Amino acid sequence: MPQDVSSSTTRLDSKDASGKVVEHEVNPDRLAALRAILVEPKVRLLQQILASPTGALSAVELAARNEITESTIRDHLRDLQNQDPEIVTVLEANTSPVPNGIPRKYYAVTECGVDLLKQVNLYEQIGILYDMYEAAELELPDSDERPVTITNIEKFEHRPSPTWL
Numbered sequence: 001m002p003q004d005v006s007s008s009t010t011r012l013d014s015k016d017a018s019g020k021v022v023e024h025e026v027n028p029d030r031l032a033a034l035r036a037i038l039v040e041p042k043v044r045l046l047q048q049i050l051a052s053p054t055g056a057l058s059a060v061e062l063a064a065r066n067e068i069t070e071s072t073i074r075d076h077l078r079d080l081q082n083q084d085p086e087i088v089t090v091l092e093a094n095t096s097p098v099p100n101g102i103p104r105k106y107y108a109v110t111e112c113g114v115d116l117l118k119q120v121n122l123y124e125q126i127g128i129l130y131d132m133y134e135a136a137e138l139e140l141p142d143s144d145e146r147p148v149t150i151t152n153i154e155k156f157e158h159r160p161s162p163t164w165l
Contacts, residue, residue: 057101
């Protein structure tokens, strides 16, 4: 079920191709949320999270799928998490202690995030990404220095999964 970001609207006037004035009702909060995701790395991260079999990925796994650092990925995800309502939420591994090298935090796209992607026609591509990642041989950044492989992380039996997908 889509979430409304806010019930307030602002009227904007524009001209169509014939020069006729057309009135639009725009929700400024919804517009701000769309601006937050319509940055290429952020929309790609959202799509990659949704394309995963569990619907939640760690920053480490996202770094294996991208050419940006884990730190930059976390910054993007934190920005999406700080939106009102959240576009991304953090899920914790449901065991303690977590084995060495296995991430504790996983990121999931909220219903609001899914709705935003659908609104701008960027949700349909997720199936293609799912197939690509299933076929790809992903490797973690700095894999020689890590105690685990991406396969170990993906097979971690206590990783969280969102209940709303």
